[in-house]
Amino acid sequence: MFRVIRQIWSNFKEYIVLVILLIASLVTISFNHKPEVKKIRAAAFGSFAVVSSVLSETFGIASIRSENAELRKMNAELMLQVSRLRQFAIENEELRSLVGLKDTASLPLIPAAIVSRSLIRTQGTVTLNAGNSDGVKPGMPVISGHGLLGIVYSTSENFSIVRTLQNTDLKLTVKNERSRVDAVMKWNGEDLIMVDVPKTYDVEPGDRIITSDLSSVVAVPLPVGVVIGFEKIETGIFNEVKVRPFADFLRAENVFVVGIVESIQKKDLELNFYNR
Numbered sequence: 001m002f003r004v005i006r007q008i009w010s011n012f013k014e015y016i017v018l019v020i021l022l023i024a025s026l027v028t029i030s031f032n033h034k035p036e037v038k039k040i041r042a043a044a045f046g047s048f049a050v051v052s053s054v055l056s057e058t059f060g061i062a063s064i065r066s067e068n069a070e071l072r073k074m075n076a077e078l079m080l081q082v083s084r085l086r087q088f089a090i091e092n093e094e095l096r097s098l099v100g101l102k103d104t105a106s107l108p109l110i111p112a113a114i115v116s117r118s119l120i121r122t123q124g125t126v127t128l129n130a131g132n133s134d135g136v137k138p139g140m141p142v143i144s145g146h147g148l149l150g151i152v153y154s155t156s157e158n159f160s161i162v163r164t165l166q167n168t169d170l171k172l173t174v175k176n177e178r179s180r181v182d183a184v185m186k187w188n189g190e191d192l193i194m195v196d197v198p199k200t201y202d203v204e205p206g207d208r209i210i211t212s213d214l215s216s217v218v219a220v221p222l223p224v225g226v227v228i229g230f231e232k233i234e235t236g237i238f239n240e241v242k243v244r245p246f247a248d249f250l251r252a253e254n255v256f257v258v259g260i261v262e263s264i265q266k267k268d269l270e271l272n273f274y275n276r
Helices: 002-031 035-093 264-274
Strands: 109-117 123-128 141-143 148-155 160-167 171-176 182-187 192-198 208-211 223-232 238-245 254-258
Touching (some): 035 109, 160 182, 171 223
Antiparallel strands (some): 141 254, 148 160, 171 182, 171 208, 182 192, 192 238
């Protein structure tokens, strides 16, 4: 025991003496009531309070940022979960079996931030600070906390470019959540529209639009937007349905890449079948 104490003293005696002197100084200052000492004591305690406040604010900001990132992820996961639950309810009403349906909430979410965005009206794109090293691949959907933002178009090691829904080159198969009507949706430079929708189809303003399970791009139900009106075509049997997207393309900053890509095997099979 004494050997251990002697060894500690030998190795740390300077520090031990310094701590003892500091404690002795603090005790002396605390019990000394001379005006000069009181001023020194007030200045010392004031300086300690300032340093303590700065450290507290610094660690508090870091903690808040961490909590905000976690809350954003929870919000995105809840959005996916609610979308999946809505599908379960609708499919259950139609007496369809739920066995084997994949739970969307279990899909991996890769956090990313938008670092730049295009200002071209017809070719909306954003650049994310996540790429191949983070597991991002072309074809993966990108979501905000409100709904689908776009599809990853190309990637580098640390960045990726996303075609947003406001890009004329991006076309998606979507579904009316209420009536189960499928249609192709695209950006016409001014509005997000569902094209070639027969006038006899059951589509009404206020209907929620989701990605369709028939889609070769996004085969899971992700919220897209809500029907706001029609572009009636005087001749023919089709209408164009206007959709207001849930995602805010101008204000979105923090997003998630959903870790799924279209099945290459499914795509090749369909191409071979239709090109026979």
